[in-house]
């Protein structure tokens with residue numbers, strides 16, 4: 001099923017062009033950011049805009065159809081961060097060196113699953129921070 005173009009536009013505008021998981025702006029990627037079903041269709045997630053977010057290709061490929069993962073600190077199974085229902089700043093923080101930190105179990109599990117601190121991403125995030133381009 002194809003999403004309506006007005007839904008895509010709303011998702012992109014609402015996210016201000018940045019991935020709603022890693023916060024990388026569209027300008028950092030050759031491939032366009034994608035509209036992601038936060039709760040995948042296979043889990044009966046809807047096509048409604050409350051279940052959609054803007055997602056970079058790297059986060060989208062890592063997330064896949066997952067809706068939960070393991071918190072690396074407690075080993076508990078926890079739901080992934082939900083961009084529509086939760087606040088990014090309450091679940092993640094970013095150090096001046098470009099390293100992201102999970103503040104909550106959901107934040108840590110999402111970071112781990114989406115591999116948000118791989119070497120390339122940390123280096124890019126640090127560069128964006130120095131230039132004031134990382135939201």
Ligand SMILES: [Zn+2]
Pocket residue numbers: 019020021022023024055056057058059060
């Ligand atoms: Zn991302």
